[in-house]
Amino acid sequence: MFQIGKTIVSDELLEKEFVCNLSACKGQCCVDGDAGAPLDEDELEIMEKIYPIVKPFLRPEGIEAIEKQGTSIKGEDGDWETPLINGADCAYVIFDRDTALCGIEQAYNQGLIDWKKPISCHLYPVRIREFTDFSAVNYHRWHICSDACELGKELEVPVYRFLKDALTRKFGAAWYNELDTIAKDLKK
Numbered sequence: 001m002f003q004i005g006k007t008i009v010s011d012e013l014l015e016k017e018f019v020c021n022l023s024a025c026k027g028q029c030c031v032d033g034d035a036g037a038p039l040d041e042d043e044l045e046i047m048e049k050i051y052p053i054v055k056p057f058l059r060p061e062g063i064e065a066i067e068k069q070g071t072s073i074k075g076e077d078g079d080w081e082t083p084l085i086n087g088a089d090c091a092y093v094i095f096d097r098d099t100a101l102c103g104i105e106q107a108y109n110q111g112l113i114d115w116k117k118p119i120s121c122h123l124y125p126v127r128i129r130e131f132t133d134f135s136a137v138n139y140h141r142w143h144i145c146s147d148a149c150e151l152g153k154e155l156e157v158p159v160y161r162f163l164k165d166a167l168t169r170k171f172g173a174a175w176y177n178e179l180d181t182i183a184k185d186l187k188k
Contacts, residue, residue: 002182003134004171004175004178004179004182005171005175005178006133006134006135007134007135007136007137007171007175008134008135008136008137009137009179010136010137010138010139012138012139012159013126013137013139013158013159013160013163013179014158014159014160014182014183014186015158016139016149016152016158016159017149017152017153017155017156017157017158017159018125018145018148018149018151018152018157018158018159018162019148019151019152019155019157019162020145020148020151020162021147021148021150021151022099023099024147024148024151025144025145025147025148026098026099026100027093027099027100027101028100028144029100029124029142029144029145031088031089031090031093031100032144034087035075035076035077035081035084036073036075036081036082036083036084036090036091037081037082037090037118037120037121038079038080038081038118038120038127039072039079039080039081039082039118039120040080040118040119040120041080043072043080043118043119044071044072044080046115047071047072047082047118048071048072050104050107050113050115051066051071053107053112053113054092054103054104054107054113057094057103057104057106057107058091058092058094058103059093059094059095061085061086061089062085062089062090062091062092062093062094062103063091064085065083065084065085065086065091066083066091066092069083069091070083071083082118090102092104094106102117102121104116104117104118105117116169119166119169119170122165122166122169122170123163123166123167123170124140125139125140125141125142125145125148125159126138126139126140126159126163126166126167127140128170139159158183160179160180160183161180161183164176167179
């Protein structure tokens with residue numbers, strides 16, 4: 001582990017390789033698990049604001065779940081997350097044939113909103129844990145991402161490089177540049 005500003009970063013971001021392989025996993029991360037996508041408190045207002053714009057992209061069962069539960073909910077652990085459809089799919093998930101996609105991201109891709117998706121989704125497979133004095137930045141392993149690990153290894157793309165845009169969005173360009181410098185120095 002190493003420190004950048006007020007973050008403690010796992011070496012695995014530099015050591016592990018990862019490239020999402022949507023054609024292999026079919027977006028399983030949006031439909032598996034027992035909780036919705038984690039949300040930062042500052043994202044709650046954004047979720048409310050964008051919902052009317054995102055709504056036309058969503059499936060009827062997603063709309064029903066959101067209108068019944070809200071655009072975000074408190075999970076069993078007390079943290080904020082996206083609502084689920086019948087305890088399974090994220091309420092914001094849509095499908096292109098058999099591949100799960102994000103309705104929020106589809107609205108973003110069409111230029112209708114300027115917010116890509118929850119940062120936890122954008123950052124995956126990195127998870128952030130907030131502490132009083134620092135944030136822990138860790139690599140998260142999930143069996144459904146084995147194809148992404150294989151593709152990352154084949155293409156020789158470390159996690160941190162795959163997540164350049166997401167990490168920059170979360171921590172800023174200066175933070176990412178420092179991370180990149182550390183990675184290059186360690187390779188020497």
